[in-house]
Amino acid sequence: MVPYCKIDHVDKVFTRGSASTCVLKEITLDIEKGEYVSIIGHSGCGKSTLLNIVAGLTPATAGGIILEGHEVNEPGPDRAVVFQNHSLLPWLTVYDNVRLAVDKVFGRTKSRAERSEWVMHNLNLVQMAHAKDKRPSEISGGMKQRVGIARALAMEPKILLLDEPFGALDALTRTHLQDTVMGLHEKLGNTVMMITHDVDEAVLLSDRIIMMTNGPAAQIGEILTVPITRPRKRLELVSDPSFLKCRQRVLEFLYERHRYVEAA
Numbered sequence: 615m616v617p618y619c620k621i622d623h624v625d626k627v628f629t630r631g632s633a634s635t636c637v638l639k640e641i642t643l644d645i646e647k648g649e650y651v652s653i654i655g656h657s658g659c660g661k662s663t664l665l666n667i668v669a670g671l672t673p674a675t676a677g678g679i680i681l682e683g684h685e686v687n688e689p690g691p692d693r694a695v696v697f698q699n700h701s702l703l704p705w706l707t708v709y710d711n712v713r714l715a716v717d718k719v720f721g722r723t724k725s726r727a728e729r730s731e732w733v734m735h736n737l738n739l740v741q742m743a744h745a746k747d748k749r750p751s752e753i754s755g756g757m758k759q760r761v762g763i764a765r766a767l768a769m770e771p772k773i774l775l776l777d778e779p780f781g782a783l784d785a786l787t788r789t790h791l792q793d794t795v796m797g798l799h800e801k802l803g804n805t806v807m808m809i810t811h812d813v814d815e816a817v818l819l820s821d822r823i824i825m826m827t828n829g830p831a832a833q834i835g836e837i838l839t840v841p842i843t844r845p846r847k848r849l850e851l852v853s854d855p856s857f858l859k860c861r862q863r864v865l866e867f868l869y870e871r872h873r874y875v876e877a878a
């Protein structure tokens with residue numbers, strides 16, 4: 615069977631002058647429709663580079679990305695990205711930030727009223743409809759990320775690409791947003807590829823955790839399937855043997871087998 619999204623033998627070499635660095639080597643991964651995969655690995659191993667290649671923002675040096683049977687090598691609305699630091703336009707309201715994306719994707723296929731309703735529907739999904747007239751400077755970091763997620767969802771992407779979406783948030787806000795994203799995934803069944811540094815977050819949210827070796831020439835070192843049924847309840851998981859076992863496995867990979875050595 616053809617996978618929904620295939621990362622096919624991807625290499626990435628960055629070249630500056632006569633120096634070149636191989637960041638990713640032979641990355642191959644199949645992602646199923648509706649699957650939530652997390653990419654975890656030490657700082658600098660190439661996680662964002664991989665996500666950017668899937669997003670079409672960075673070209674692969676070799677290999678490629680096949681999404682629903684088509685090769686993708688430039689950015690498109692079928693792959694929506696949410697970055698660690700929100701990328702909302704500061705001069706637009708919350709509503710207009712989402713509306714801009716909706717008009718771009720559905721300008722020809724939905725009426726003005728339908729587009730307006732669709733914007734509000736997606737703001738409602740992330741509990742941000744109440745702030746629709748506020749500008750980004752008037753809302754908190756967590757709220758900005760919620761709007762970024764609404765904007766991404768509103769594009770109805772084939773795959774949602776999350777680059778450390780909770781990384782800049784305080785612990786409590788992070789917890790709330792993780793629960794929101796987990797609830798949305800359960801409700802909408804989106805296909806998600808998320809980068810994280812947080813082992814508990816990876817286990818809580820993912821169907822599979824892709825563990826990367828240290829660079830240069832980072833590879834997929836191990837893939838862990840998280841055998842925990844959904845819906846998942848954060849408080850119950852804390853003492854769930856499967857959760858603890860997965861957590862331990864990822865920690866062992868990162869801190870024993872692929873210990874990070876800071877460059878001198």
Ligand SMILES: Nc1ncnc2c1ncn2[C@@H]1O[C@H](COP(=O)(O)OP(=O)(O)OP(=O)(O)O)[C@@H](O)[C@H]1O
Nearest residue numbers: 628629637655656657658659660661662663664829
């Ligand atoms: N445009 C670029 N030109 C040259 N080197 C780059 C470029 N982008 C990334 N790199 C290098 O590629 C390597 C991987 O970077 P990347 O940001 O993908 O890692 P990461 O695993 O996402 O790191 P972190 O977890 O710290 O965000 C790093 O050594 C980085 O310096």
